[in-house]
Amino acid sequence: MKHLLISILLLISANTWSQVLGEGVVINEFMASNDMTVTDPAGDFDDWIELYNSTDEAISLSGYFISDKEDNLGKFEIPDSLNIVIEPLGYLIIWADEDGDKMQEGIHANFKLSGGGEAVILSNPDTVILDQIIYGEQTTDVSAARVPNGTGDFVIGEPSFGTTNDITSSNDELILDQSAMSIYPNPNEGLFELQIHDAQHNQNHIKLYNVLGKLVYSQTKLPKKSTIDISKHRSGIYVLVVNDQHTRKIVLSN
Numbered sequence: 001m002k003h004l005l006i007s008i009l010l011l012i013s014a015n016t017w018s019q020v021l022g023e024g025v026v027i028n029e030f031m032a033s034n035d036m037t038v039t040d041p042a043g044d045f046d047d048w049i050e051l052y053n054s055t056d057e058a059i060s061l062s063g064y065f066i067s068d069k070e071d072n073l074g075k076f077e078i079p080d081s082l083n084i085v086i087e088p089l090g091y092l093i094i095w096a097d098e099d100g101d102k103m104q105e106g107i108h109a110n111f112k113l114s115g116g117g118e119a120v121i122l123s124n125p126d127t128v129i130l131d132q133i134i135y136g137e138q139t140t141d142v143s144a145a146r147v148p149n150g151t152g153d154f155v156i157g158e159p160s161f162g163t164t165n166d167i168t169s170s171n172d173e174l175i176l177d178q179s180a181m182s183i184y185p186n187p188n189e190g191l192f193e194l195q196i197h198d199a200q201h202n203q204n205h206i207k208l209y210n211v212l213g214k215l216v217y218s219q220t221k222l223p224k225k226s227t228i229d230i231s232k233h234r235s236g237i238y239v240l241v242v243n244d245q246h247t248r249k250i251v252l253s254n
Ligand SMILES: [Ca+2]
Pocket: 040, 042, 044, 046, 095, 097, 099, 104
């Protein structure tokens, strides 16, 4: 019992410690399945990891490590030779494409991110973990990002490659993706009206994912306008995907 208590205390202090030691750089967003969102400088649709410097000082990332494996923190070392500095309040993209030896422009890690679930771990040159995320199955061309930017938990949604994640907050998104569908009300208590503006489809299919990327609800052969009932699901943020193409964040509070 005593051992357990000490372990728990150590765990708590280790967490706090890593927050303090975080040195201001976090894993801010990642995409583990990129089909058509953004290409790297070589023109490939590759997995990507966005880092964010939340401080007002530039930070050199020489010798920092990124990994997709908890038991191999030092898997990829950001090479000294690249002289990578992340600017104050700046963003940095690391391509997870195993293309490091092809002399492509940019930073290319020696691993890819599994769309089925894996880990992203950032460590300092002493392999002290600064930030990490262990994720579940991902949806293609949908990213996981810290909202609020730099500090929040990971939520899945529209990617914001190389920029703040805050633009995908629900209000702004209503404006951004107005053309594809209307959801009213949103946030809601589990009952909402969905109107789909997709000229290519008369019958629509929808899928709803929770923040862990798990499919929790689906419907096929939906008309352009319908009422959706997800009230038996727990409060939280969900991502609605219409016709495997259009995504919108839904906030359920019941
Ligand atoms: Ca590449």
